[in-house]
Amino acid sequence: MAVAEGAEPISLKEAERPRSTPIADAWRLFRRNKASLVALGTIITIVFIAITASLWTRLGLLDARTGVDAMHTINPVNQAQQDSYPDPGVCARDNQDRNPYWCGWLSGDALASVQDTYCFRDEPVADQRQWCYLLGGDSQGKDWLTQTVYGAQVSLSVGFLGATMSLIVGLIYGVTAGFYGGRIDNLMMRIVDFMYGIPYLVLVILLQVFFTEIAREYQDQERGGVVGFVLDLNKDMGGLLFLFIALGSLSWIGMARLARGQVLSYREKEFVEAARAVGASNRRIIFVHLLPNIMGPLIVSETLAIPGYIFTEAFLSFIGLGVQPGTPSWGAMISEVRTRGGFFSNRHILLVPSIALVMTTLAFNFLGDGLRDALDPRLRGT
Amino acid sequence: MSQAMPSAQTLPQRADGKERRVLVEVTDLKKHFPIRSGILIQREVAAVKAVDGVSFQIFQGETLGLVGESGCGKSTTGRTILQLYRPTSGSVKFEGQEISTLKGEELRKMRRKMQMVFQDPYASLNPRMSVGRIVAEPLVVHNIGNRKERDERVAELLELVGLNPYFVNRYPHEFSGGQRQRIGLARSLALNPSFIVADEPISALDVSIQAQVVNLLQRLQNELGLTYLFIAHDLSMVRHLCDRVAVMYLGKIVEIAESEELYTNPLHPYTQALLSAVPVPDPVVEERRQRIILKGDVPSPINPPKGCNFNTRCPVAVDVCYDQDPELVEVLPDHWVACHRVI
């Protein structure tokens, strides 16, 4: 078929021009911002370490006992080190009775004899293993490096889950209001306006107090039904479930407003009208035409909200309303400064978790900045 | 309001005796946008009467121009005909079938036959979709063909509108305004429609490119036998493209006639004023051209004046114009005017 009148011939230069897809463009723009590249690297590293924490533990690099079981009976190698706060770099003999850390790896008949020799299920041997505190420890001898790594799991899951939940709920709410408009929109947005007036932190604290109270109430009773299941689940999650609920209670409303505003600005665009004119369904219009266009600002805003979730969790854990006692969390670690000698004589107590907290939140802030540049439609093609 | 409209039977013949078939028939069409107010329970306090009772016919294979100032309801008329806005009242018939009451699947089927081309070439293409996906969307929505057949059809459509099919994987921002308008045209042609509403398709383009797109529209009309409703806000562009022209003012049609007739013999004072603003290429005629400057602004469509809508600006208005709404009547063969002073 002959090319019709007015058609541009393809020059060689044109054919060689690099592809310009939305994703390639975004990545090109993101790479320009060096700070956010570093931030992305930092976050990937932290996420990697947090996810593989149990692997490091198995390799013996982290203390196998975290959380409530993490209290050691300290027997410092260096006798000059008498107080109960091991300094960074100090090694100590750990004389708590337990099986060697590798016992858990072994299984099967072939290894039964090895297990019988070294691993005692009923009658553990005294393990005179030497333990080195790379980043020090607290008054009870909990290893601070181990606690920090496991604390990252808590902070990151609060950050990511908080962001994901608030994005999903806010998106569904805001898109519904914006897309259907009229009375539905009006009613839904009045509810949001009302909730906007509620002080966030106060509500979160009250919810946490309420959950703690319920947990205490049910402590001695025979649990059953939904309440029992939820309480058990929360306990298994170290108190994170209730924390997610409390954090998520209001965090979605900002997202709902943003999503609605975005939908309103795109709903009347001519390409949406064009899709209607060919008979596209509402579902297709929402998923194919609206969502891909409105996601950019929502993702940026949610990324920038992650430090907020992490801080709130740390704050709650600091005042004892966050994770359950014993669950490693940076906020709970920082609260150790309140024990005697925690503030002045043992700086690592405060510094280690604080640096982890600041690095993580800064990284998310820079990442959000970079994403904003990368997803800004006005910068495309520059 | 009732406008004296001829029924389809009385108009099978054109002035020159040629047969013509009515493709689209619009009768007393109204589109009012409600204005609501209230914090929780919203009441309707007023309405924008964007289209307030228009009637006209569009014949198979012709181009009907729809002109008027900004805000007079041209786009709303086009969109209401296509059922992108549901009419407040009135009827729209396509090939004799009433479509304003169609719903769901029936309406979707009907949409294959009538399409729209938009004014803004930048807003009318989804920036997140490649050209291939944009042009194939109508086929996907209507479940036509498999992947390979659709790709072939897309290539064919791009060639039809004068774009190189090599561009299918490119995104809209890589194209110029004129090229984007061609992409939009390819999309609207994908389902083989017989009727296209072109809403100021060239207003946003450079003058040098406008002619290209107009020529393309004409070529497509000849090749595919399309019928156009061509919306424009100035009369000069419409003249050589349209067979007939309808002039709109504040939600109503004030005059419809064949293009040449309208330009040489405008009867409504509003049409005369619009035409007096169009420069004439002949210097002698241009010298003698008298500009009729209309006083005042267009009244608000929320609260149009009593009587004739044009009475606030009309240079020749008399008492009856402030009291009674003029009907659109055929004063000359195929020349319809809504004015008390013309008869």
Ligand SMILES: Nc1ncnc2c1ncn2[C@@H]1O[C@H](COP(=O)(O)OP(=O)(O)OP(=O)(O)O)[C@@H](O)[C@H]1O
């Ligand atoms: N969705 C809507 N909701 C409320 N009012 C509307 C809506 N669409 C159009 N209007 C109003 O209806 C009137 C007619 O608008 P319309 O877009 O049809 O004018 P137009 O003749 O196409 O103008 P233009 O030349 O500027 O495109 C205007 O007063 C406009 O404000």
Ligand SMILES: [Mg+2]
């Ligand atoms: Mg318009």
